[in-house]
Amino acid sequence: MGTENPSAPPRAQSALAGNPTRSRHRTGGVIHENTRHTARFVVIGNHLTQHKELSLLAIGLGCHIQSLPTGTPVDIKSLTARFAEGTKRISDALRELEAHGYLRRERVRTPAGRIVTRTISCNQPSNRGRAADTGCPAPQPLPAPERTPHPRGPRPRKALPAVPQPSRIAATALRQQATDLLAGLRRHDPRILLSATDTGHLAPGVIAWLEREATPAAVRHALTTDLPDEPLRRPAALLAHRLAAQLPPLPPYRTPAGPPQPTRHRLRNCDGCDHAFRAPETETHCRDCRSCRTAASPLH
Numbered sequence: 652m653g654t655e656n657p658s659a660p661p662r663a664q665s666a667l668a669g670n671p672t673r674s675r676h677r678t679g680g681v682i683h684e685n686t687r688h689t690a691r692f693v694v695i696g697n698h699l700t701q702h703k704e705l706s707l708l709a710i711g712l713g714c715h716i717q718s719l720p721t722g723t724p725v726d727i728k729s730l731t732a733r734f735a736e737g738t739k740r741i742s743d744a745l746r747e748l749e750a751h752g753y754l755r756r757e758r759v760r761t762p763a764g765r766i767v768t769r770t771i772s773c774n775q776p777s778n779r780g781r782a783a784d785t786g787c788p789a790p791q792p793l794p795a796p797e798r799t800p801h802p803r804g805p806r807p808r809k810a811l812p813a814v815p816q817p818s819r820i821a822a823t824a825l826r827q828q829a830t831d832l833l834a835g836l837r838r839h840d841p842r843i844l845l846s847a848t849d850t851g852h853l854a855p856g857v858i859a860w861l862e863r864e865a866t867p868a869a870v871r872h873a874l875t876t877d878l879p880d881e882p883l884r885r886p887a888a889l890l891a892h893r894l895a896a897q898l899p900p901l902p903p904y905r906t907p908a909g910p911p912q913p914t915r916h917r918l919r920n921c922d923g924c925d926h927a928f929r930a931p932e933t934e935t936h937c938r939d940c941r942s943c944r945t946a947a948s949p950l951h
Contacts, residue, residue: 814856
């Protein structure tokens with residue numbers, strides 16, 4: 652009865668083992684009262700909301716951008732109109748998000764041939780950015796699928812865009828004019844150096860413009876104005892797109908001219924026989940009197 656059990660833990664240790672949080676209880680921390688969302692919500696990773704290197708403004712701006720529908724403007728001007736932080740602070744926050752892989756900006760060409768900047772929001776930063784260490788287990792990468800090696804051959808070249816076609820069989824002179832116009836474009840911009848194949852593909856489009864009463868100078872201006880600043884990887888494709896997208900309308904209809912009408916002279920009286928006849932004002936005698944005068948004139 653009085654023997655003490657040496658394997659029994661002391662009372663303090665037993666209480667600590669039964670309630671491990673008893674001695675580590677903290678007060679004043681956040682308490683979550685969550686309600687499950689069923690509509691109008693977005694899933695944002697803790698690697699963004701608990702990022703150790705991003706500023707609070709950058710984290711908030713990143714969450715705001717990820718919650719926007721696709722196509723919403725997120726340029727500095729639009730964000731400054733939405734928030735009161737000002738251009739400088741919003742610009743710095745965007746650069747932070749871009750440096751850590753949450754934003755990516757790319758320059759793309761529009762169908763009209765212009766170069767614009769497109770902003771891409773990444774909800775999972777790429778390798779160029781560093782995510783915050785929040786203690787959450789990192790997702791395991793999926794095994795890469797096995798690829799069967801294929802012999803590499805020459806990659807087929809993509810066909811050029813279609814160009815407008817002439818409404819009738821073009822004359823040789825008109826075809827030569829179109830070919831000379833395309834060959835001379837390199838004098839306006841050295842990057843527009845076309846091969847014989849590209850010139851043959853583009854020539855019908857130029858002829859279609861000339862048939863619509865466009866001058867060679869107007870065609871040349873449409874093909875060489877507002878070209879992008881970077882090197883042209885395939886100038887023939889850009890010219891084909893412009894020939895089709897900026898094709899002028901057909902000229903107004905004109906009634907075809909008929910055969911020339913004969914001149915009808917005014918009636919006048921012959922000075923010889925006083926008969927009426929039609930003739931220019933320079934004639935004073937009718938045909939019969941002129942024949943008689945010619946027969947009666949002496950030979951020289």
